[in-house]
Amino acid sequence: MPELPEVETLRRELNKLLKLDSKTPVKFTAIEFKRADLRNKIPKAKLINLIGHNLYPIQRRAKYLLFPTSAGTLLNHLGMTGNWRELKDREDFKNHDHAVIEFNNKVKLVYNDPRRFGIIDFVIPQKENESLWLKHLGAEPLSKEFNAEYFFAKIKKRVAPIKNIIMDQKIVVGVGNIYASEVLFKCHIHPLHIANKLSFKKVIMLVDAINTILKKAIDSGGTTIKDFRTVGGEKGYFVQKLKVYGRKGSSCHRCHKPIQAKKISGRSTYWCPYCQKK
DNA sequence: CTGAAGACCTGCCTGC
DNA sequence: TGCAGGCAGGTCTTCA
Numbered sequence: 001m002p003e004l005p006e007v008e009t010l011r012r013e014l015n016k017l018l019k020l021d022s023k024t025p026v027k028f029t030a031i032e033f034k035r036a037d038l039r040n041k042i043p044k045a046k047l048i049n050l051i052g053h054n055l056y057p058i059q060r061r062a063k064y065l066l067f068p069t070s071a072g073t074l075l076n077h078l079g080m081t082g083n084w085r086e087l088k089d090r091e092d093f094k095n096h097d098h099a100v101i102e103f104n105n106k107v108k109l110v111y112n113d114p115r116r117f118g119i120i121d122f123v124i125p126q127k128e129n130e131s132l133w134l135k136h137l138g139a140e141p142l143s144k145e146f147n148a149e150y151f152f153a154k155i156k157k158r159v160a161p162i163k164n165i166i167m168d169q170k171i172v173v174g175v176g177n178i179y180a181s182e183v184l185f186k187c188h189i190h191p192l193h194i195a196n197k198l199s200f201k202k203v204i205m206l207v208d209a210i211n212t213i214l215k216k217a218i219d220s221g222g223t224t225i226k227d228f229r230t231v232g233g234e235k236g237y238f239v240q241k242l243k244v245y246g247r248k249g250s251s252c253h254r255c256h257k258p259i260q261a262k263k264i265s266g267r268s269t270y271w272c273p274y275c276q277k278k
Numbered sequence: 279c280t281g282a283a284g285a286c287c288t289g290c291c292t293g294c
Numbered sequence: 295t296g297c298a299g300g301c302a303g304g305t306c307t308t309c310a
Binding site: 169224 | 301
């Protein structure tokens with residue numbers, strides 16, 4: 001489900017719903033887990049200790065959501081199918097609802113994740129960057145750190161297809177399988193182009209395209225192919241703006257030739273064979 | 279070290 | 295209608 005724009009959309013929605021930007025503190029009043037594990041074993045005792053503590057505004061690092069409190073941080077990754085929604089009064093639980101959090105402002109959040117590739121973990125206060133989940137992550141794509149010089153240096157010795165490289169979270173975070181195809185289409189680069197054979201000029205275009213596409217996707221509330229919903233149940237509308245992903249056989253918006261699809265390193269990849277040359 | 283493939287899970291869609 | 299097979303937005307582990 002979620003790449004950076006979907007996680008960022010969810011983060012903003014959650015902060016808005018919980019009114020975390022206001023002066024009034026928001027406290028955890030109940031935390032409940034309906035199973036012992038997702039992709040990891042859930043450290044229930046440590047997380048239940050957060051009850052009574054104030055929640056600060058929710059942060060994002062890469063595709064991870066961070067719920068910071070003075071007593072530690074609840075870390076969450078959505079995997080492929082994870083999602084948070086508001087549990088309304090008298091609303092029943094659904095299949096695959098795994099965690100419930102209640103706050104003193106009466107808001108109840110439910111974490112649902114059918115495939116259970118998600119993560120819920122506890123991170124020691126002030127030591128977020130030392131967490132095993134976060135410590136090897138590369139640059140945030142919307143930060144100044146992620147520029148053409150940085151990216152060019154990182155790919156200098158990499159002989160893998162560029163598509164794999166822009167999805168490598170050790171280099172740049174947040175780009176997943178959908179946006180990787182979209183970004184490469186935008187700058188006319190073939191997904192199988194070997195990373196270290198890209199010119200610096202192409203790298204400038206690539207860095208710019210990653211920036212632009214992720215920002216536009218955030219502005220559209222993310223991409224809903226199947227599962228992704230905002231906290232209120234809304235779909236993301238960037239799917240209507242996808243140029244190649246999921247469009248096998250349809251005509252290219254630039255040259256009107258059919259879009260091609262193939263698995264690259266096990267992931268479905270879409271591109272225009274005429275607009276994107278190796 | 280790098281790169282590719284396998285593994286982890288459930289649900290949905292297609293085709294026989 | 296039923297069932298097998300393939301597919302899905304992620305990433306850690308294993309193997310060459």
